[in-house]
Amino acid sequence: MTSDQNLFSYLASLMDQGKEPDRLADDIWSRYGRRVAVVVIDSVGFSRVSQQHGIIHFMTRLVRLRRLVTPVIESFAPVEFKFEADNIFLAFEDVDQAVSVSLAIHEAVSGDGLMLTQEEPFKVCIGIGYGDLLYSETLEGFFGEEMNLASKLGEDLADGGETLLTLAALEAADPRLTRDFTRDSTNISGVDLEFSRHVFTEDP
Numbered sequence: 001m002t003s004d005q006n007l008f009s010y011l012a013s014l015m016d017q018g019k020e021p022d023r024l025a026d027d028i029w030s031r032y033g034r035r036v037a038v039v040v041i042d043s044v045g046f047s048r049v050s051q052q053h054g055i056i057h058f059m060t061r062l063v064r065l066r067r068l069v070t071p072v073i074e075s076f077a078p079v080e081f082k083f084e085a086d087n088i089f090l091a092f093e094d095v096d097q098a099v100s101v102s103l104a105i106h107e108a109v110s111g112d113g114l115m116l117t118q119e120e121p122f123k124v125c126i127g128i129g130y131g132d133l134l135y136s137e138t139l140e141g142f143f144g145e146e147m148n149l150a151s152k153l154g155e156d157l158a159d160g161g162e163t164l165l166t167l168a169a170l171e172a173a174d175p176r177l178t179r180d181f182t183r184d185s186t187n188i189s190g191v192d193l194e195f196s197r198h199v200f201t202e203d204p
Helices: 007-016 021-032 046-053 055-074 095-112 145-157 167-172
Strands: 033-043 080-084 087-092 124-136 141-143 162-166 182-188 191-199
Touching: 007 021, 007 124, 021 033, 021 124, 033 055, 033 095, 033 141, 033 145, 046 055, 055 080, 055 087, 055 095, 080 141, 087 095, 087 141, 095 124, 095 162, 095 167, 124 145, 124 167, 141 145, 145 162, 145 167, 145 182, 145 191, 162 167, 167 191
Parallel strands: 124 162
Antiparallel strands: 033 087, 033 124, 080 087, 124 141, 162 191, 182 191
16 A cells, blocks of 8 residues: 555545545555455354343353454464454455365364353354455455455355355365355345355364
């Protein structure tokens, strides 16, 4: 990035000067565009379990989750890594890292035996996108279509133990990493969405 301003400050400065950012798209992408794989991780049962058992019950599980996955994530050297409520947001230089860390997180959560309730194991849902995104060097992070799709996949479509890839992420990944993924599709708000799905299962 060639500017010492973050993305939002730069856009605001253009608007203050009476300039239309839409007409300066090439300059904005040159300054703030990055090609990355983004990972959106959501936990299962936040609203339901918090209502049934209280928010502190769920937050204690989040503390344990964060302690568990932090060394796993850091071992893959993400370019961005942040916790936000019961979500985790990551970014990597390539899709293979994103897929590998996602599968490793599912394995770590399952292997730890972390329980959401006495009867229900704790699980996470993961969505991965890949492409050119705008980056703001603040807590806002990345913006763009693949970020939106990864969020939709991870937060709305994936079930516990699942990793969903956008088609762009699937096409950029090493086929050896995605050989156990299956193609799927759905319609959201009138928009057809194709993706690839992997369901984590413990080895017998």
